[in-house]
Amino acid sequence: MILIVDDHPENIFSLQKLLELNHYSVDTASSGEEALRKILKNTYFLVILDVQMPGMDGFEVAEAISGYSKSKDIPIIFLSAVNLEKRFIAKGYTSGGMDYVTKPFDPEILLLKVGTFYRLHLQTRELHAAQEKLREEVAERKAAQEALSHSLEELRSILESIQQIAFTLNREGNIEFVNRYWHEYAEGRENLPATPEDGPSISACIAKAMASGEQEVLEVRIKPLSGEEYRHHLLSMTPVRKDGAIAKWVGIFTDIHEQKMINQLLENRVSERTQELQRANRDLAASNHELQQFAYVASHDLKEPLRKIQVFGNLIHGKFGSEQQEAVKYLGKIISSADRMNKLITDVLDYSKLSIAEKFHLADLNIIIREILDDMELLIREKNAEITVSPIPQVKAVPGQMRQVFQNILSNALKFSRHDLQPQIHIRAERVGRLATDARPDADGPYCRISVSDNGIGFDEVYLDKIFVIFQRLHGRNEYEGTGIGLAIVKKIIDTHGGLITAVSEEGKGSTFILVLPVSGHHA
The missing domain is CATH 3.40.50.2300 (Response regulator)
Structure with a gap:
């Protein structure tokens, strides 16, 4: 989990x-x-x-x-x-x-x-399971050794039957018995298995156990007579007591070479994967920055030749339009396409600028919305729209970006109004206690919820996620003008401010856009 x-x-x-x-x-x-x-x-x-x-x-x-x-x-x-x-x-x-x-x-x-x-x-x-199993095996063998400590012959029989290297020492530390696996690593009972120069020797391990008088489990590397590779083993040195005194020692080598190699391989893989992920993160960050710069620069540079197309198209239309009626038709299409292209480039520029960090200030959304309505006065009068705005609490935000948010939402509300009904738009706001569109009102809450409702054409909520995606449109360009970027800009701004945005709508019955913004700004 x-x-x-x-x-x-x-x-x-x-x-x-x-x-x-x-x-x-x-x-x-x-x-x-x-x-x-x-x-x-x-x-x-x-x-x-x-x-x-x-x-x-x-x-x-x-x-x-x-x-x-x-x-x-x-x-x-x-x-x-x-x-x-x-x-x-x-x-x-x-x-x-x-x-x-x-x-x-x-x-x-x-x-x-x-x-x-x-x-x-x-x-x-x-x-860990393998290690636990190994510890259990060691414990079982220790119990068996203690239970059979009263009979030397029985003890030797057990040591001879196990699959590990086993030997016994007397109380002075001299070897008394070795099983058959001993001879795979040492020549004769008197010789100890060979260990590397940079690791502990078997004699040092025996001396350490005898000095402590208690069971010792030590990791060593020993080399088989038939090979050149030192293999990892656990050497268990267990004292056998008689009448409270140590009578002899039992030593057992348990091969853990495969487990050790697996563990080292895992550590290497973790290190390699971590380095790969770090490199990928760096490359991704650089790629994102380059993409943002490209979008901004490309869109900015496109505006200059497009402006010339518009200017010279209008000049040709004004100078020769009366002489060539068919040319007027084609020039109109060129000028109309250039206007749409200009709007699209402007929106792309606005969208790319959102990746550039700006400072947050205490913003009065009431003033911002009032200024937007003043700018849209002619369109509002043309649509005969009725717009009501309730008081909105001040929030810490980027004022220019907040202007873009409400400019796009109000423009859409007027654009997608019904032809047979007077447009009515209502803007309401309240403080809430948590970052959720359905949070309960709280006069001292840390968030501000703003709803913008209209009685326009609405849309099917099946397409709710689609309307906030860049270049996505629910209606054809011939029905309603636009570039399909406006709500994507709104969504990105609200995300940048640490807020939420969603919409509730039904076809033919209007839409309500719901925004939730932190009152004190976004700090996460």
């Missing part, structure tokens, strides 16, 4: 749905304290942790998780949209994180990371 820790419900919801759609079991926590309580009660194979939270931040939570014996091995992925500097990323790793992902993140890359940690979790669990 994966634990998502984030103090923003919308972040938890989107990430939870992404993981659940990919068949992962997910648990959530909205604070560091709640996360620590859940970690003590439940078992998780991965923690996805937001860096900036009230109370305990992500780094403090990670350090606390690493301090618990139960959770110290749980991998942690940090998520951050603010702390992007190298020192914060370094702090994420030093505080116990296995990865540091910046927002906005690529869902596919994140799923690859989660899948990698899930496979490592399964492999680690299998390795």
